[in-house]
Amino acid sequence: MNFDFSDEQKQMRDEARKFLSEQCPPKAVREVLDGKAPYDKALWKGLAEMGFLGVAIPEQFGGAGAGHLELCVIAEEMGRALAPVPFSSTVYLAAEAILIAGSDAQKQKWLPKIAAGEAIGTLALFEGKGNPSPKAIKVTANGGVLNGVKKPVSDGAIADFAVVAARTGSSGRESDISLFIVDLKAGGVEVKSLTNIDLTRGQAEFSFKDAKAEPLGAVGEGWSVITQVLDRAAVLTAFEQVGGADRALEMGRDYALDRIAFGRPIGSFQAVKHMLADMYVSATLARSNCYYGAWALSTNAGELPEAAAAARISATQAFQHCAKNNIQVHGGMGFTWEFDCHMYYRRANAAALGLGSLSYWEDALIDRMRKKNAA
């Protein structure tokens, strides 16, 4: 049994960590946090040069053709560093949707640009509050144009193109939903930035007014593609969340070792030790669930839907748990703008929602386990 990443993959993780620790220190994250830039352009360019943006994109489409296990280790490091770049929307959502459903021409058009850092993509799915559901989609597609409003859209304000879920039928079934690619620079889309709890990753609103749209995949198969994309993105995002959780745990541990109160390091008090031990437990359970998700993703196993939901739930819980208790360990200083704790807290809570909230994934997990049980 070899339920672990290979030495080469671990080496790639080390490279990514080194690169990000140099190119994406907390100071760089704060540039975006403080609103000085919408995202870190230099870092985005650097990630392209390192080959990280196209690591799972086949070579024929300009990528490195490595695979999803490699993408998982990079995702973990991106989460650890809180990289303020549109990595998840471009790589886990837009590129995956095109890889799953795109024609050869569409792949040729967009994937090389993604790999080269020349195109930022996203997925426009949500329309106001609520979790992913075909019923919630009201944006219409008629005669090659879209009309309606999507929000929130991750990284929407900086995206060059979007994969958009729209309604092409009215039967009340999943087959009413189809996917489209919209070139956001081609007109017909009004883009508005929205304030959100994670100031290092933007959210936006798209208003489509007869926006030109090109079908992605067959008409009526949009929802099935969305489900696959969300499962794949759930695993990759879970690695980001585990990276963030581990870093928050480390920050709390380090502070507990250094901070003296009542004449001793606060890490010698059991109340603090046990809080940190519980954070380690959450992070470890999440990591193990993520490894299973990575295996399922990389082998395209039938277990992927269940594994993705488990990884998503476990990693969401772990990151939220570690981020909030990291602040608690830090005490008052943890609640200042100056300390980095809040950046992890913000990311943890925003990441918990972006692909559908916990209740959505809990429901999905039980459905999928029942299906397996019945089979």
Next chain:
Amino acid sequence: MNFDDTPQEAAFRAEAKAWIAANAPKQYEDELRKASLGRVALKGANILEVAKAWQKKKADAGWACLHWPKEYGGRGSSPIERVIWQQEEGPFGRLSSMFIIGHGMCGPTMMAFAGEEQKRKYLPPLASGEKIWCQLFSEPAGGSDVAGLRTRAEKHGDEWVINGQKIWTSGAHYSDYGILLTRTDPTVPKHKGLTMFFLDMKSPGVEVRPIKQASGASDFNEVYFTDVRIPDSQRLGNVNDGWNVSLTTLMNERMSIGAGVATGFPELFDFCNSLMLEDGPAIENRAVRSKLANWAVKASGLKYTSMRAISALSKGERPGPENSIGKLVAGSMIQDVATYALDLQGAAGALSGIEDAEVAGKFQAMLLRAPGTRVEGGTDEIMRNIIAERVLGLPGDIRVDKDVPFNKIPTKGRA
């Protein structure tokens, strides 16, 4: 990344599987498979006899204590082979529960500290299950703080005379031998005045009294020592070095990675799949699903944490510290799962008779047994300390009795 055996592992697995298929006591397979938390009982058969027979059969064919050297009754197997054996032994492994302490703790301690002749005499019958061993460490005054124990050993010529009391001793009532941690010098700080021995449980002056647990069952005992005589040749390690000897014992606690830990989740999931609530099937109820999902990811998290440890063994590496979370997570989870399974039944959840209770009272039994799992073998609090100190590198507790002679340490919290 894969779940496949290496060719050598596959060959070993096939050999183990074939031998088990040809030799295991299949008539008990179903009962063993259904047994969950707590005691394994077999209808119309003496579990101790069945277990001893299976262990002997394994030993005769070279399948007992696989990781022990051959000359002491083992097979000289690698750690991964031991895990594969446990996976293949499956429900029959539950017959080994009475040997766990002997094989996992007493045996390794004997191997490290007994003389060669003693090892050749005592270890093979321990491996084959012909002799059962227990571990006599905990005392009324020393549970988590085991170094606070008070059982005295005093030297008289070539013998030691033991007086005192042990408690929580699993299996003392059917054990032939035990390893015993005693206080030999109460005038020095507590860790520095302990000495380890092994003894024949049939020695005059040893009295075993079962403890009736909160669950109503009796798995543990009190063991009283009244002028029990142990020859100095049965001392393990140096006089007053018993604490270090005991660390060897505790470090060798059974690695449960092959067998997996019980969480109660599979039972709860099955139960919710069949249970009808007032407004429909439980499994379709939103609140139920949310609870189930949260426990599902804990159960799968533990499972794949074990897989990571097994992978490390397969590569000949030491498993990382992540395996230390198992007992902590599973202990409170099984308690919560059982509580919830009863909650779903309303007032009828309190019924625990096999005829009246759902699933033959399994969840009620689980509930009543669960408090013990959070205490035995290291309380939740001790497990958290271990993770915090050994994994995260946080400072050890400040020990106010560290440099105090044992006989000057206060014995009562309130005067």
